[in-house]
Amino acid sequence: MEGGLSRANDLRIGKGWWLRVLSSLVVLFLLSPLLLLMFFSFNASRNITSWSGFTLDWYAVAFSDRALWIAVRNSLIIAVASTAASTVLGTLAALALGKYSFRGRALFQSLLHVPIIIPEIIFGISLLALFVFIRMPLGIVSIICAHITFSISFVTLIVLAKVRNFDRNLENACLDLGATRLQAFFHVVLPAISPGIIAGALFAFTLSLDDFVVTFFTAGPGSSTLPLKIYSLIKFGITPAVNAVSTILIVLTASTIIAATLIQTGAQTSRAIRLFSYVLLGVIGIALCAFTLFSPREERVVRLYIFAEYIDQSILTDFQKTYGVKVTQDYTNSNEELLSKLQMGATGYDIIVPTGFMVQIMIREGLIAPLNPRNIPNLEHIDPTFRKLWYDPDGRYSVPYAYGFTGFVYNSSVVTDPVDSWNVMWDERYAGKLLMVDDMREVFAVSYIRLGYPPTDTDPSHLRQALELLMRQKPLLRKYEANLINDLLINGDALIAQDWSGNAFRLNQEHPEFKFVLPKEGCMMFIDNMCIPKKSTHKEEAELFLNFLLRPDVSARNMRKILYAMPNPDARRLLDENLRRDTILFPPVDDLSRYRITHDIGEFTIEMERAWTELRGT
Amino acid sequence: MRSRLKIREFHVLLFPPLFWLIVFFAVPLLIVLIYSVSYRGTYGGVIPGFTLEHYRHLFDPLYVRVFGRSVLIATINTVLTLTLSYPIAYYMAFATTRVKSVMMFLIILPFWTNFMIRMYSIVTLIGDNGWLNNLFVATGLISRPLHIMNTLIAVFIGFVYWNLPFMVLPIFASLDRMDATLLEASMDLGASRFRTFLNITLPQSLPGVFAGIVFTFVPTMGNFVIPEILGGPNNIMIGNIITDAFTQARNWPFGSAISATLIFVVMVFVVLYLRYIEPVQGTPAAVR
Numbered sequence: 001m002e003g004g005l006s007r008a009n010d011l012r013i014g015k016g017w018w019l020r021v022l023s024s025l026v027v028l029f030l031l032s033p034l035l036l037l038m039f040f041s042f043n044a045s046r047n048i049t050s051w052s053g054f055t056l057d058w059y060a061v062a063f064s065d066r067a068l069w070i071a072v073r074n075s076l077i078i079a080v081a082s083t084a085a086s087t088v089l090g091t092l093a094a095l096a097l098g099k100y101s102f103r104g105r106a107l108f109q110s111l112l113h114v115p116i117i118i119p120e121i122i123f124g125i126s127l128l129a130l131f132v133f134i135r136m137p138l139g140i141v142s143i144i145c146a147h148i149t150f151s152i153s154f155v156t157l158i159v160l161a162k163v164r165n166f167d168r169n170l171e172n173a174c175l176d177l178g179a180t181r182l183q184a185f186f187h188v189v190l191p192a193i194s195p196g197i198i199a200g201a202l203f204a205f206t207l208s209l210d211d212f213v214v215t216f217f218t219a220g221p222g223s224s225t226l227p228l229k230i231y232s233l234i235k236f237g238i239t240p241a242v243n244a245v246s247t248i249l250i251v252l253t254a255s256t257i258i259a260a261t262l263i264q265t266g267a268q269t270s271r272a273i274r275l276f277s278y279v280l281l282g283v284i285g286i287a288l289c290a291f292t293l294f295s296p297r298e299e300r301v302v303r304l305y306i307f308a309e310y311i312d313q314s315i316l317t318d319f320q321k322t323y324g325v326k327v328t329q330d331y332t333n334s335n336e337e338l339l340s341k342l343q344m345g346a347t348g349y350d351i352i353v354p355t356g357f358m359v360q361i362m363i364r365e366g367l368i369a370p371l372n373p374r375n376i377p378n379l380e381h382i383d384p385t386f387r388k389l390w391y392d393p394d395g396r397y398s399v400p401y402a403y404g405f406t407g408f409v410y411n412s413s414v415v416t417d418p419v420d421s422w423n424v425m426w427d428e429r430y431a432g433k434l435l436m437v438d439d440m441r442e443v444f445a446v447s448y449i450r451l452g453y454p455p456t457d458t459d460p461s462h463l464r465q466a467l468e469l470l471m472r473q474k475p476l477l478r479k480y481e482a483n484l485i486n487d488l489l490i491n492g493d494a495l496i497a498q499d500w501s502g503n504a505f506r507l508n509q510e511h512p513e514f515k516f517v518l519p520k521e522g523c524m525m526f527i528d529n530m531c532i533p534k535k536s537t538h539k540e541e542a543e544l545f546l547n548f549l550l551r552p553d554v555s556a557r558n559m560r561k562i563l564y565a566m567p568n569p570d571a572r573r574l575l576d577e578n579l580r581r582d583t584i585l586f587p588p589v590d591d592l593s594r595y596r597i598t599h600d601i602g603e604f605t606i607e608m609e610r611a612w613t614e615l616r617g618t
Numbered sequence: 619m620r621s622r623l624k625i626r627e628f629h630v631l632l633f634p635p636l637f638w639l640i641v642f643f644a645v646p647l648l649i650v651l652i653y654s655v656s657y658r659g660t661y662g663g664v665i666p667g668f669t670l671e672h673y674r675h676l677f678d679p680l681y682v683r684v685f686g687r688s689v690l691i692a693t694i695n696t697v698l699t700l701t702l703s704y705p706i707a708y709y710m711a712f713a714t715t716r717v718k719s720v721m722m723f724l725i726i727l728p729f730w731t732n733f734m735i736r737m738y739s740i741v742t743l744i745g746d747n748g749w750l751n752n753l754f755v756a757t758g759l760i761s762r763p764l765h766i767m768n769t770l771i772a773v774f775i776g777f778v779y780w781n782l783p784f785m786v787l788p789i790f791a792s793l794d795r796m797d798a799t800l801l802e803a804s805m806d807l808g809a810s811r812f813r814t815f816l817n818i819t820l821p822q823s824l825p826g827v828f829a830g831i832v833f834t835f836v837p838t839m840g841n842f843v844i845p846e847i848l849g850g851p852n853n854i855m856i857g858n859i860i861t862d863a864f865t866q867a868r869n870w871p872f873g874s875a876i877s878a879t880l881i882f883v884v885m886v887f888v889v890l891y892l893r894y895i896e897p898v899q900g901t902p903a904a905v906r
Contacts, residue, residue, distance in 0.1 A: 014712025119840020
């Protein structure tokens with residue numbers, strides 16, 4: 001291989017200046033997002049679009065975020081294990097393909113090629129279906145199996161190139177001279193193809209570390225990886241803390257690779273550099289081992305499956321200190337995802353946080369267990385308006401956790417007219433500066449409310465009308481956005497956005513010019529609840545934890561942190577004046593009928609889904 | 619004696635990976651296929667049975683249109699990626715070993731940062747008040763910020779960014795394998811640089827080009843994250859429909875039917891690749 005084209009250099013081929021310039025530009029294009037994020041990990045402000053001074057604070061934040069490091073640890077365990085296994089399996093496959101021709105070879109080859117190009121989502125879903133089918137518990141092991149599967153193909157293809165270039169006569173000569181097959185393999189074949197194996201392993205490691213979609217579907221309790229954690233964090237915008245972690249990882253991996261390469265190139269590098277490389281590799285290795293092994297196992301645990309940043313971390317540690325029960329958490333991104341996971345048979349979660357309509361579905365599907373009120377005496381602190389609502393008429397299955405509204409936010413320094421109606425989301429003066437949330441039910445609810453129908457309406461002709469109204473709105477929209485609403489508003493890319501109250505409140509705290517409106521026509525309200533899945537194995541501990549959460553002082557602390565209202569009047573009394581009286585956080589809710597609470601629409605979901613696709617697909 | 623050992627060696631080599639791929643890849647795909655002909659549960663999941671209703675559903679003009687647009691976007695993206703990647707792969711192939719490894723390192727480096735974070739970084743780069751716009755306005759190159767973010771252009775930037783390494787590496791691999799004496803012979807015999815490229819280099823690189831096209835085209839068809847982050851209000855692709863079917867609509871059989879169709883398309887690509895391209899690329903050097 002080496003120098004195959006070196007003689008071509010005499011011909012001065014491939015040396016044009018424009019090639020150099022173009023290549024540099026493309027590499028710059030590839031690296032610029034990385035440089036940008038490394039740069040911003042030192043930014044003093046939370047905002048990631050403007051520079052406001054140097055700080056190392058984000059590294060301090062990153063280092064002290066325990067959940068983040070657990071995610072990093074999981075990612076590394078999975079990457080190391082899946083790389084090792086897939087490198088072995090892939091190398092075997094490459095040798096089989098490179099050295100032998102056999103019947104069914106083409107079939108075997110397609111089996112190897114398809115995983116590379118199949119859309120990840122299909123891969124993830126089909127693996128999830130398998131794990132459920134063979135009753136394999138979801139967790140780190142299932143993720144490792146998934147990662148091995150997609151890595152094998154890459155390893156095989158990379159190693160195969162080397163196997164083909166390997167001169168078979170060398171092996172034969174070795175055997176003729178009396179070596180055993182194993183000896184020939186380890187002394188002749190393996191060294192010859194090792195660059196391919198190393199490249200393949202590197203590739204597998206990289207893929208595993210970066211994978212989101214497949215991991216998302218195959219993850220279970222206690223196995224959240226860094227990409228999963230980051231995905232759920234992005235809902236609140238990327239903070240420089242995430243950038244800081246990324247920077248640490250880039251530096252760590254890059255130095256590992258460089259050190260490994262320096263050792264490999266051997267004689268060309270000076271002894272000092274090689275020595276340094278060995279030391280560096282050793283230190284990284286020891287650090288990784290210590291990091292992975294150091295994970296104390298408690299007997300009594302509660303496994304929480306919850307939206308990211310939806311609970312104050314210090315409450316978890318306090319609970320552990322008080323009762324000796326450890327709380328772990330994994331992150332969900334939507335009610336539908338939660339439902340699919342439970343239906344797919346995901347076990348091991350002890351507390352989940354579904355929204356009202358989902359509680360109803362879960363009760364009907366027999367997925368959640370009734371609570372024992374005697375174990376949760378603090379239920380008495382809950383506002384009776386929020387107990388025994390339509391989705392759980394006896395209040396046996398759920399404890400209301402937090403609630404909020406979907407209204408809209410506007411930039412009052414630009415939008416000076418009085419705005420109190422959804423009509424503004426159809427106002428042509430703000431064309432291109434409007435955002436709707438990327439959520440089917442929320443978007444259609446606004447349209448239904450404007451038309452004067454209840455959002456739970458299931459009349460197909462009303463759905464048509466709602467769709468037409470939204471079709472008229474679409475040309476004015478910047479996009480349907482799920483995660484970056486606040487960032488787009490701050491950057492000035494949007495002026496008015498449909499938004500959730502908690503999100504809006506957070507924005508308002510830092511940028512007071514953004515005002516939240518609960519439109520006069522009405523708006524959607526959601527109530528999130530804490531429930532215990534039927535398959536929970538720590539029901540007692542889970543109830544203990546629920547009770548702890550409802551304690552007024554704990555609940556108040558939690559509210560201060562997550563900035564969503566909780567139906568706990570005793571806790572609210574403990575809040576500071578400005579928070580307690582805030583109208584975004586606590587609009588008057590003496591009468592819940594003023595707000596539309598999301599109901600499930602059953603079979604009609606399919607019709608709405610088609611309309612939703614039509615809206616965005618034409 | 620040796621041949622028996624050889625067979626045993628062959629079995630040791632073949633069966634572990636084969637077994638793994640059957641259990642963790644072929645069987646899952648089969649399950650998806652079964653889902654696609656089952657009945658739908660109202661709250662997700664499937665009810666056993668046999669129906670082709672979900673496949674009939676696929677011919678709804680709405681989905682055909684989204685599919686067509688996905689193909690178009692994937693095609694344009696593949697052409698763009700190829701145009702940018704070929705020169706780099708070419709440059710790398712003729713460069714010194716040192717430059718080769720440095721370039722390789724730099725091209726793989728982005729993968730060590732989470733995909734989402736890279737995409738959001740691009741948002742801050744190309745937004746209306748992003749770094750590029752600010753830079754261009756400040757240097758007087760343009761008078762008003764370009765509106766790129768949340769348009770199809772932004773989607774293409776995202777896709778090209780994502781696919782570049784997958785295109786560059788295979789092309790580089792086939793160019794790097796090329797026999798330099800051919801080039802010398804060609805030029806000694808009086809062919810121009812351009813003619814040498816057209817008649818010698820280009821044909822030799824075609825297997826890599828084709829591999830790159832496959833690695834770029836199909837994953838783009840199935841991707842749903844990039845149009846969601848960088849696109850506008852109507853940039854959904856077939857991947858978004860699959861995701862929605864499995865989540866918001868709770869219609870697993872329909873999602874499976876689209877998936878099965880996509881798998882079929884992928885299979886066609888792979889069979890074509892194995893039949894026409896791989897044999898050329900795979901010829902051992904000694905024979906050639």
